[in-house]
Amino acid sequence: xxxxxxxxxxxxxxxxxxxxxxxxxxxxxxxxxxxxxxxxxxxxxxxxxxxxxxxxxxxxxxxxxxxxxxxxxxxxxxxxxxxxxxxxxxxxxxxxxxxxxxxxxxxxxxxxxxxxxxxxxxxxxxxxxxxxxxxxxxxxxxxxxxxxxxxxxxxxxxxxxxxxxxxxxxxxxxxxxxxxxxxxxxxxxxxxxxxxxxxxxxxxxxxxxxxxxxxxxxxxxxxxxxxxxxxxxxxxxxxxxxxxxxxxxxxxxxxxxxxxxxxxxxxxxxxxxxxxxxxxxxxxxxxxxxxxxxxxxxxxxxxxxxxxxxxxxxxxxxxxxxxxxxxxxxxxxxxxxxxxxxxxxxxxxxxxxxxxxxxxxxxxxxxxxxxxxxxxxxxxxxxxxxxxxxxxxxxxxxxxxxxxxxxxxxxxxx
Numbered sequence: 001x002x003x004x005x006x007x008x009x010x011x012x013x014x015x016x017x018x019x020x021x022x023x024x025x026x027x028x029x030x031x032x033x034x035x036x037x038x039x040x041x042x043x044x045x046x047x048x049x050x051x052x053x054x055x056x057x058x059x060x061x062x063x064x065x066x067x068x069x070x071x072x073x074x075x076x077x078x079x080x081x082x083x084x085x086x087x088x089x090x091x092x093x094x095x096x097x098x099x100x101x102x103x104x105x106x107x108x109x110x111x112x113x114x115x116x117x118x119x120x121x122x123x124x125x126x127x128x129x130x131x132x133x134x135x136x137x138x139x140x141x142x143x144x145x146x147x148x149x150x151x152x153x154x155x156x157x158x159x160x161x162x163x164x165x166x167x168x169x170x171x172x173x174x175x176x177x178x179x180x181x182x183x184x185x186x187x188x189x190x191x192x193x194x195x196x197x198x199x200x201x202x203x204x205x206x207x208x209x210x211x212x213x214x215x216x217x218x219x220x221x222x223x224x225x226x227x228x229x230x231x232x233x234x235x236x237x238x239x240x241x242x243x244x245x246x247x248x249x250x251x252x253x254x255x256x257x258x259x260x261x262x263x264x265x266x267x268x269x270x271x272x273x274x275x276x277x278x279x280x281x282x283x284x285x286x287x288x289x290x291x292x293x294x295x296x297x298x299x300x301x302x303x304x305x306x307x308x309x310x311x312x313x314x315x316x317x318x319x320x321x322x323x324x325x326x327x328x329x330x331x332x333x334x335x336x337x338x339x340x341x342x343x344x345x346x347x348x349x350x351x352x353x354x355x356x357x358x359x360x361x362x363x364x365x366x367x368x369x370x371x372x373x374x375x376x377x378x379x380x381x382x383x384x385x386x387x388x389x390x391x392x393x394x395x396x397x398x399x400x401x402x403x404x405x406x407x408x409x410x411x412x413x414x
Contacts, residue, residue, distance in 0.1 A: 059108040063133050065093055066156065070333075072191070073155050074139075076109075078102050078148035087328050102149035109143060109152055116238075117143070130157075130219040130235075140221055155191075157221045162196060164204040169197070172342060172370025173322060177204050180256075182319035182343075183276035185263075185298075187288045192325050193336050194285050195221050201283065202259060205229060211256035216246040218261055229257075236261075244268045251275060260284040266301045273298075273310070276317040290374065290397055291321040291341035292359040295351055315352040318343045323374065325395050327387045335386055337395060339374040342366065360398075375402045382411060389413045 062082055066074045071084035074093070078100055082093040112131050113121075120127040126144040131154070133139070138157040143150065164174060176184050186194045186201075199222035202213060206227045213229050218236035225231075232253070240246035243260055244267045250258050263269045263284045276282040288294040295314065302310045321341040326334045341347065341363060350358050363371040375398055381387040389406055390413050396402035406412065 058111055060133055060136075062093065062108070063139060063154070064136055066154075067137050069093070071156070073153060076100055076105050076152045077146070078105060078151065087332060087334055088326065105150045105152065109150070112141075113143070120237075121145075128219055130221065135159075138221070138223065140219060157195070161199050161203045161222050161224070164200045167197065167200050167336070169200060169204075170338075170340065170370060172340060173201070173320075173338075174204060175370070176320045177201050177208075179281050179319055181276060181279045181281055181317075183273060183282050183284065183314075183317045184319050185284055185286060185294055185321045186324070187286045187291075187294050187321060188324040189287060189289060194324065197322065197324060197336070197338075198259060198283060198285070199224070202231075202257075205257060206231065212254055213257045213259070214246075214250045214253060214255045215259040216240065216243055216250070216261055217259075218243070242268075244271055247271045247275065251278075251280075255280060257281045258283070262286075263298075269298060269301055270310075273313050273317050277313060289323060289325070290360075291323045291339055291363065292356055294321045294323060294341075295356050295359065299356075311352050311354060315343075315348040318348075318351065325374070327378070327381060327395055328391050329386055330388055335381065337374060337377045337381060337387075337392075338372075339377060340370060340372050342369045342371050344369050374398075375405060378402060379405050379409070382406070383409065 062074060062076075066084050069084065069086060071086045071093070073085040075083040075085070075090070077083070081097065081099050083090055084093045085091075113127075114129070117127045117129050121143060126142060129141050129143075131139045131141055137159050140155040140157055141152060143152045145151065164177075186198050188194050202215070202222075202224060205211065205213065206224060206229045209228060211229045213224075213231045215224075215231065215233045216236065217233065219238075220233050220235045224233065234240050234246050236242060236246070240249065243262065243264060247258065247260060247268060248271060258272075258275060258280055260268065260272055260282065261284075263272060263286055272282050272284055286294055286297055288297050295318070298314060299307050299310055320343055321339075323339040323341075324336050327337055329335050341359065343351075344366060346362055346366070347359065350356060350362060360373060363373050367376075375396055378387070378392040378396055379402070382389050382392050389411055393399060393402055393406075393413055403413075
């Protein structure tokens with residue numbers, strides 16, 4: 001079916017000024033908007049497009065629609081209909097063929113942008129924030145510009161935090177939540193569920209320990225209410241200048257546990273390691289795909305003349321790595337495959353001696369300590385018929401090794 005174009009916009013050389021008008025909504029903070037449907041202003045500038053897609057309501061109707069179809073992401077792009085990602089695949093949200101114009105996107109986004117977001121967009125041509133639609137879900141947003149004009153992507157953050165039990169986190173992973181000090185890394189590509197896993201771990205601590213937790217995020221995603229713990233959640237560029245600034249400040253804020261949303265640079269990584277060494281439990285994320293490559297990535301961030309020292313520090317402070325990826329389930333939905341490295345004495349020695357290439361072999365014989373390789377986890381999902389062999393193979397890093405495992409189990413890929 002051909003897409004029906006709605007309100008073709010005039011040609012514009014530069015869309016950096018399109019969000020220059022004052023912000024209308026009220027906010028719980030400068031980057032997190034909280035609205036109830038009854039107080040939202042109607043957005044008339046989208047004309048027939050909004051009427052077609054959302055019955056006269058603003059962008060909230062699109063959010064409700066994506067949540068209703070259990071999509072993970074909403075994409076708004078000029079000359080395209082609203083698109084969603086469901087079970088890892090892109091598809092259109094509306095079946096009527098209407099496509100978005102630049103004016104329509106501006107009108108949809110305008111009510112949820114703050115002055116700070118507008119200023120950042122004008123300067124950088126993109127901006128990040130979180131948006132709370134009460135009674136529906138929370139959304140992590142990125143607004144950007146491309147060759148056609150403005151665009152946006154929204155990631156759903158469920159209103160309810162999944163518990164560690166509901167996620168099926170292993171007892172060995174939960175043991176990492178019981179530590180008093182050390183560094184625990186949760187890694188994986190974008191969209192692999194790192195935030196969901198970390199939120200479940202923080203929630204587990206919140207339900208079982210009496211501690212002070214500080215989270216440093218960009219933006220704040222899952223919102224934690226105090227249970228047994230006191231939790232302070234800080235957002236980069238709203239409550240602090242940067243991850244490293246907040247991490248330094250946290251040491252003066254009497255924390256027991258610190259979560260760093262992203263270990264982006266050498267200085268942040270160095271402070272995180274030092275913080276873990278000085279008696280705090282630190283959780284952080286990286287975009288690495290395996291436990292072994294995570295150790296290498298951390299060490300390689302440092303100049304050659306500092307790497308020996310960092311190996312020693314990391315061997316003493318690192319307690320575990322959870323490297324995860326999402327797989328499509330048979331019958332719909334997705335399931336996480338979690339590779340787990342527990343920093344035993346043998347693993348610490350390999351890190352200290354620069355023999356990280358031996359970590360996968362050590363993980364194979366360290367199952368009693370709670371370790372498991374990605375191939376082992378993928379194979380378990382295939383045997384349980386939760387994941388198709390082809391899907392599991394596509395997620396495997398050691399593909400030849402995974403093929404051999406399939407053959408030994410008399411399983412074949414199509």
